[in-house]
Amino acid sequence: MEFESLTDTRYQRVCRMEELNSSVVPSNISSSDKHPLFVAWVAIRLIPALVLSLCFLLGVPGNIAVIILRPNWQHMSSLSQSLMLNLAISDLLCLITLPLWIYMLLYSWTFGLVTCKLIAYVVYCSLYGSVLTVTALSVQRYLQVVKLQKIFSQVGRKRMLVLLWLTAMILSVPYSVFRQLSNEDHWTTCIPHYSTPDQQMAVLLTESLSGLVSIIVVGFSYISLHIKVNEAAFFNNPQTTRLVTSIIVTFFVLWMPYLITNMLMVAAISRNNEIWDSLMYSQSIVRALVFVNSFMNPLLYAFASGNMCTVCKKREHGYCC
Secondary structure (H helix, E strand, O other): OOOOEEOOHHHHHHHHHHHHHHOOOOOOOOHHHHHHHHHHHHHHHHHHHHHHHHHHHHHHHHHHHHHHHOOOOOOOOHHHHHHHHHHHHHHHHHHOOHHHHHHHHHOOOOOHHHHHHHHHHHHHHHHHHHHHHHHHHHHHHHHHHHOOOOOOOHHHHHHHHHHHHHHHHHHHHHHHHOEEEEEEOOEEEEEEEEOOHHHHHHHHHHHHHHHHHHHHHHHHHHHHHHHHHHOOHHHOOHHHHHHHHHHHHHHHHHHHHHHHHHHHHHHHHHHOOOHHHHHHHHHHHHHHHHHHHHHHHHHHHHHHHHHHHHHHHHHHOOOOO
8 A cells, every 4th residue: 555656647657756755855955945855754654654564563462362262252153253353354364464564654665566466466365355255244233133034044144244345356357457666766655557647547436336235334333223222221331332332433533544545635736726735645645544443453343242142142132143
């Protein structure tokens, strides 16, 4: 999820500015000249690198712990366990690539074109896998708790997971195809290169629309679930309310800035205006926030799973979550 660029002259200029800003500021430049370059380096390189480092240090052990310990999973259905495990695996797969991106942000990309394309594909595939899994979890819990419907047999469960990953793999193909190495002032980056602005608009729109659909589905499912469980006296407690709310808020807060920035970039490309320059700075930070969701997921769902199961057991006297 690195810097976007186009062959169009104005977009090449923006990318060259980023590469210049990311390099070490020469000592012979005056303080007034150094300041904007330093601010740009902090915004584009240092802050995202620090956020990604935090995600890696906290998220990798957290997801490994969820995979091994499987907290509060003993009363969950096989479908819920599969989705929870799938979520932890997809998040872990995404997070283990972060050291390479952190190295590129602070130094340069030295791992070759094949690794560049492969790692970009793995990152997007795991991110799409995570988002689709969260969406599937929300729909499954909505159907079981609100509609009292049990879904998916053993065969159906496997087919659903295969379909989920096939969808993620297909949606991730453009991010590998367009990924290339860029060299500016002895600084190499692994970034996407598009032949026309229309190609970039298509990629941004696909990513934004799929993310917005997932957010709408997750929001509707959990809001409906929240309303339903609050109608039951045995489940009306502040702890559960906070847990359900935190799932919605975290997913919304960490993904919406990135999706909004993508839509603004589409508008900037279509109208060919100067908002693009400022968006390039903000997108570097909002991209990093997306990875925060990968280390927050195991915490949120591990704690929430036990409470959701309480609803199922008290409503149906069975292990249905």
